[in-house]
Amino acid sequence: MHASIIVQGLVQGVGFRSFVYGTATRMGLTGHVSNMPDGTVQVIAEGDKGLLSDLIKELKIGPIGSEVTAVDVKWSEEEEGYNDFGLEY
Numbered sequence: 804m805h806a807s808i809i810v811q812g813l814v815q816g817v818g819f820r821s822f823v824y825g826t827a828t829r830m831g832l833t834g835h836v837s838n839m840p841d842g843t844v845q846v847i848a849e850g851d852k853g854l855l856s857d858l859i860k861e862l863k864i865g866p867i868g869s870e871v872t873a874v875d876v877k878w879s880e881e882e883e884g885y886n887d888f889g890l891e892y
Contacts, residue, residue, distance in 0.1 A: 806846075808877075810865075812872035820836045822865065832854060832888055833849045834883075836891065862874050
């Protein structure tokens with residue numbers, strides 16, 4: 804399963820990407836996380852739908868110092884076939 808996720812709020816400059824990277828890696832998910840020019844964080848994640856749902860729950864909370872106002876998810880059955888989870892700058 805593939806999830807394309809946009810996280811809105813105070814999510815840049817607060818360790819959010821590192822939080823996502825650590826959480827997704829522990830869950831065994833693949834994909835990547837990156838800051839977007841509009842101040843959001845984009846997460847592309849692939850794996851078991853239950854684990855992806857657990858990741859989304861964690862994204863709604865975020866790390867200490869963040870303030871998540873919205874999490875938008877687009878689901879797809881087609882995976883891109885990532886080998887691991889990457890942290891993009």
